[in-house]
Amino acid sequence: MKKNIIANFIGRFWALISNFLFIPLYIKFLGFESYSIISFTLLIAGIMAVLDAGLSATLSREFARKDITHVEKIRTFKTLEASYLLITFTSILLVFLLSNFLAEKWINLDGYQSSEVAVFLKIISFDIGFQLLYRFYSGGLLGLEKQVKTNFYQIGLGILRNGLVVLIIIFYPRLDVFFLWQTISTILFTLLIKLSLEKDLIGKVSIGFSTKIEKVILRKNWGFAGGMLLIAIIAAFNTQMDKIVITKLLSLKSLGYYTLALSISQVLIAIANPISIALLPKFTSEYSQGNNEKASLIFNKSSILVSILVFAVMANMSFFAKDLIWIWTGNLALADEAKIYLPVISLSMSMLALATLPYQLAIANGYTKLNNILGISSLLITIPGYFFATKYYGAMGAASVFCGVQIITTFIYVFFINKKFIKSNIITDIYWKQFILPFCIAGIVAFLFSKIPLLVDNNRIFSLIWIGIATFATLMISLFVLVSIKELKQLVNLKKK
Structure with missing residues (x-):
């Protein structure tokens, strides 16, 4: 399991580094207005992800189970693959047909004509569809506990899709060229990861796709997949609605500033996801064998x-x-505009990051009811809240x-997951030790470091080193206060000695 966690950290670290490396270059060679359109296409991709319908998570879960045969896993894969081809086609068709409407009626443009944006959306419709299909095959590899291989493909895709495109736009600084390159890269790696999954699962590869859908397989998995679909729909509303409303009520530049802060905050999800993804097959295995106490121990330690x-x-x-955004983009004007969003958004993403482990625990048990109840309830706040707050307070309101x-x-969410599966003391073991104490200690240490004057001002490298020192000190002090040496060894090993 340690090897899988390390592989996931490398994959997520690459995704994080690629953001920091490439987004400033996109802005430099294409302009900030073009980056705002790129942000809008990412928003569309996030919305269309609901079409996954829970099938990626279903495939991963079925592959990780110890109580079904290998033949059943192959049948499940072939049925879900055939179903997913329909999803891919639907995704491409929806974005393609809606491209003119979105370009003309939804977004507020400054530097581009609506006809140009419509062409961009038509190109990325294929990219979005194959991103979904890629995610499906990736979920299969993760279920087989092939995290090393999965992250190998993820890094390769990132280099080709998001890295080498920089060389293209240096000579051809056009958005249509940018999107076309990304689309071709996604299609290529989708085919590669498909072949790899088939080799690991079946022992041979095929350039064809499954077209046979077994109704008995769909009926067997519909309860879990249906719950995951509802979770995805609700999550899309709750995580994308802010950007949807900003796009509708404000300018695309406002979305660009907001997305800059959101992109930096993704590092918080990148910290939690490698651990949670690696632990999902372990949780599934332990619960399927009735080892509930061992699963709870792993959960608490991680x-x-x-x-x-x-x-x-x-x-x-x-x-x-402000320093982080300036270090990243090299643009003080952008840093001044985006800095106000980062503290609020980073706290939001922290909460999402801390929910990933209990979420994986729920998924390991096929339990999706709570996610749907909370998600639907939260929509009563977010739908009117985003429109009202954005209208009167701008992007900061959202x-x-x-x-x-x-x-x-x-x-x-953590309260009810603990009550159902973990059964620890919610006040002392969860809220106090895992939320309040780490938050307070980190806040105090970081605040004190922020008040120490820098010896060298207006130097991006020195500022980055100083922030790195402050972050490392915050981490070490938090570990020293909250974790004993014995517990730290157990955390590293992720198992009880």
Whole structure:
């Protein structure tokens, strides 16, 4: 399991580094207005992800189970693959047909004609469809506990899709060329990861796709997949509605500034996801064999590590917001515009990051009911809240609503997951030790470091080193206060000695 966690960290670290490396280059060679359109296409991709219908998670879960035969796993794969081809086609068709409407009626443009944007959306419709299909095959590899291989493909895709495109736009600084390159890259790696999954699962590869759908397989998995679909729909509303409303009510530049802060905050999810993804097959295996206490022990030991890591980074993001954006983009004007969003959004993403482990615990048990109840309930706040807050307070209003909802729902979600599966003391073991204490310690240490004057001003490299020192010190102090040496060894090993 340690090898899988390390592989996931490398994959997520690459995704994070690629963001920091490439987004400033996109802005430099294409312009900030073009980056705002790129942000809008990412928003569409996030919305269309609901068409996954829970099939990727279903495939991963079925592959990780120990109580079904290998033949059943192959039958499940072939049925779900055939179903997913329909999803891919539907995704491409929807974005393609809606491209003119979105370009003309939904977004507020400054530097591009609506006809140009419609062409961009038609190109990325294929990219979005094959991103979904790629995610499906990736979920299969993760279910087989092939995290090393999965991250190998993920890094390769990132290099080709997001890295080498920089060389293209240096000579051809056009958005249509940018999107076309990304689409071709996604299609290529989707085919490669498909062949790899088939070789590991079946022992041979095929350039064809399954077209046979067994109704008995669909009926068997519909309960879990249906729950995951509802979760995805609700999550799309709760995580994308802020950007949807900003796009509709404000300019695309506002979305660009907001997305800059959101992109930096993704590091918090990148911290938690490698651990949670690696632990899902382990949780599924332990619960399917009735080892509930062992699963709870693994959860508690890994949760405290995630909390300390997330809050240490989040606190320094908040207190060094302007410096981080300036270091990243090299543009003080952008940093001044985007800095106000980073503290609020980073706290929101921290809550999402801390919910990943209990979420994986629920998925391992096929339990999706709570996600749907909380998600639907939160929509009663977010749908009117985003429109009202954005109309009167701009993008900061949207960020504040997003933050408030994530804090409330995470605390409630953790309470009920603990009650159903973990059965620890919710006040002392969860809220106090995993939320309040790490948050307070990290906040105090990061605040003190932010008040120390820099010896060299207006130097991006020196500022980055200083923020790195502050973050490392925050992490070490939090570990020293909250975790004993014995517990730290157990955290590293992720198992009881």
